[in-house]
Amino acid sequence: MVKSRWRLFGHILRRDNDIPANRAMQAYFKTLPTKFRGRPSTTLPIILNKELSQAFPQMKLKTTKDLQNLQSFAQDxxxxxSLTGRITEFARASSSDEFDAGSS
Known part of the structure; x- marks a missing residue:
C-alpha cells in the first residue's frame, strides 16, 4: 500500500499543476487547518508527511514550499x-517491528 501511494504521488507531482489533484494539494497547504480539540485529522498529506519524515528526518511535507521541493525532486x-524504495523499506520494517512487539 505504501509503495503504491508514493508511486501515485510521484506521478501526480510530475504532472501539470492545473490537474485537480495538484490543485487540491496546493489548496490544502494554503489553508492549513488550525489546532482544535479532538482526534487528529487523518488526511493524505498528513500520512505522506509521517512516512516521509520517518524515513528522511530532514524532509517534511507541511507547507507549500515543501510540496514544491518534492515536485522538483519527483522530476528525476x-x-x-530510490526515495520511495527507502520509504517502503522503512514502513515494512516499522510494521514488522510493531507486529513482533504485539506478539510477545
Missing part, C-alpha cells in the same frame, strides 16, 4: 524511485 524518476 531515478531519485524518486
Amino acid at each position: 524518476r531515478g531519485n524518486w524511485k
Whole structure:
C-alpha cells in the first residue's frame, strides 16, 4: 500500500499543476487547518508527511514550499524511485517491528 501511494504521488507531482489533484494539494497547504480539540485529522498529506519524515528526518511535507521541493525532486524518476524504495523499506520494517512487539 505504501509503495503504491508514493508511486501515485510521484506521478501526480510530475504532472501539470492545473490537474485537480495538484490543485487540491496546493489548496490544502494554503489553508492549513488550525489546532482544535479532538482526534487528529487523518488526511493524505498528513500520512505522506509521517512516512516521509520517518524515513528522511530532514524532509517534511507541511507547507507549500515543501510540496514544491518534492515536485522538483519527483522530476528525476531515478531519485524518486530510490526515495520511495527507502520509504517502503522503512514502513515494512516499522510494521514488522510493531507486529513482533504485539506478539510477545
